[in-house]
Amino acid sequence: MKITHDMHTHSTYSHGRHTIKEMVDQSRKIGLKAITISDHGRSHPLFGVRKRNFVKMRREIDALNAKYDDIDIYLSVESNLIGANGDIDIGDEELKYCDWISVGYHYGYVAASFSDFFRFAIPNYSAKILPFIRQRVMAMNTRAYIKMMDRYDIKLITHPGDKLPIDIDAVAKAAAEHGVLLEINPRHDHLNVEEIKIAMKYNGNFAINSDAHCIEALGAMGKAQEIATTAGLPLERIVNISD
Ligand SMILES: [Zn+2]
Ligand SMILES: [Zn+2]
Numbered sequence: 001m002k003i004t005h006d007m008h009t010h011s012t013y014s015h016g017r018h019t020i021k022e023m024v025d026q027s028r029k030i031g032l033k034a035i036t037i038s039d040h041g042r043s044h045p046l047f048g049v050r051k052r053n054f055v056k057m058r059r060e061i062d063a064l065n066a067k068y069d070d071i072d073i074y075l076s077v078e079s080n081l082i083g084a085n086g087d088i089d090i091g092d093e094e095l096k097y098c099d100w101i102s103v104g105y106h107y108g109y110v111a112a113s114f115s116d117f118f119r120f121a122i123p124n125y126s127a128k129i130l131p132f133i134r135q136r137v138m139a140m141n142t143r144a145y146i147k148m149m150d151r152y153d154i155k156l157i158t159h160p161g162d163k164l165p166i167d168i169d170a171v172a173k174a175a176a177e178h179g180v181l182l183e184i185n186p187r188h189d190h191l192n193v194e195e196i197k198i199a200m201k202y203n204g205n206f207a208i209n210s211d212a213h214c215i216e217a218l219g220a221m222g223k224a225q226e227i228a229t230t231a232g233l234p235l236e237r238i239v240n241i242s243d
Contacts, residue, residue, distance in 0.1 A: 003219045005034035005240040008078065008102060008158055008183065008209035013057055014039035015047035017214040020060050024073055026215035034072040035218070037061065038102055041079035043089035043109040049077060054097040074099040078158055081105045083112030084120040084140055086147030088154075102183075103148060104158035105141075120144070124164050138165040145171045149178040156181045156207060161190035168195045176204030181239060186222030187211045196231035206233060207240045 010016035011023055018026075020037055027035040037057065042048040049057070054075075061073050075098050079090040088103050089112075095101065107125075111117040120140065127137040141164050148154065157175065160182050161168055168191070175182055182199055184191050184206055191199065196206070208228065212218045228238060235241065 001221065001225050001235070001241050001243060002031075003208060003210065003221060003240060004032065004242050005036070005072075006032055006210050006212065006219055007036045007074075007076070007156060007207055007240055008038050008185070009035060009212045009218065010039050010078075011037050011057075013037075013049050013053050014044075015213065020057065020073075021064065022215055023212070023218065024064050024068070024071065026218050028068065028071050030219050032071060032219055034074065036074040036076045036099070038076040038078045040106070041077055041089040041109075042094070043080050043082050043111075044106065045110060046108070048080075048089070048109075049094075051093055054094050058097040076100050076102055076155075079103050080109045081144060081148055082109055082120075083116035084144050085112070085116075086144050086149075086151050087112035087116070088148060088152055100155040101152070102156035102158050103152075103154050105162070105164045107163060127165060134165055138167055141165060142167040142170050146174045149174050149180055154178075154180050156183055156209075158183045158209075158211070159185040159188035159190055161195060162188040168198050169201075172199035172204060173202050175199075176202035179204070181205050181207045184208045184224045184228055184238075185211050186220065186224040191227070193227055193231045196228065196233055200231065200233055200237070206238045208238055209240070 079088045
C-alpha cells in the first residue's frame with residue numbers, strides 16, 4: 001500500500017522544517033503523484049500561516065506546477081475548529097488562494113470569540129481532567145463539527161477526535177452526507193480501529209496522510225496502514241492510496 005496523494009503536509013510557512021520546494025522535490029523523488037501543502041490556520045499565534053503569506057505560497061506552488069509535469073501540487077490549509085458554532089479560522093481572503101481546505105482541532109488556538117473561549121476551549125481542556133463533564137463536552141463538540149460541515153466547503157477532517165472527544169458515529173454520518181473525507185493519521189491516536197469500524201457504517205470515504213513536518217516523513221503511513229487493515233476498511237474507500 002502506498003500513498004499517491006499526500007493531502008496533509010506542513011512547510012516552513014507554519015512549523016514544518018522544509019520549504020515548499022524541498023517538500024515537492026522529495027515528493028517527486030519518492031514517486032508521489034500529488035502533494036498538498038496544508039500549513040496551520042492563522043489562529044495559532046506562534047505557527048499559524050499569516051494571511052499575507054497565502055499569496056506567496058500560491059505563487060510558489062503555481063511556479064512549481066508549471067515547472068514539473070510529473071506531480072500535481074495543491075495549496076490547502078489545516079484550519080482550526082475554533083468555536084461551538086463550527087467556526088473555523090479561515091476567511092475568504094485566504095480561501096481564494098487555496099485549492100481546498102481541511103480542518104482539525106488543536107491546542108493553543110485563539111477561540112472564535114470571548115464566549116467561545118469559555119464555552120468551547122476551556123471545557124475541552126477541562127474534559128481531560130474532569131471526566132464528569134466529558135459527555136456534555138462531547139455533545140457540544142459533535143454539534144460543532146456537524147455545524148462546521150453545514151457551513152463550510154471542507155474536503156477533509158484531519159485526525160478526527162484527536163485532542164477533543166466527539167461522537168464519531170454522528171460525525172461520520174454527517175461527513176458521508178457532505179462528502180467530507182475522514183483522515184487516518186500516523187502521528188495521532190484518532191481515528192483508531194474502533195472508530196473506523198463505526199465510521200465505516202456510513203458511505204463516506206477516508207484518506208491516509210503523513211502529516212509530514214519534514215521531507216523524511218513524506219508519504220509515510222506508519223501505523224495508519226495497519227489500523228485501516230485491522231478495522232477491515234476496504235481499500236477502495238481510501239481515496240489516496242494504491243496497492
Ligand atoms: Zn493537525
Ligand atoms: Zn497537521
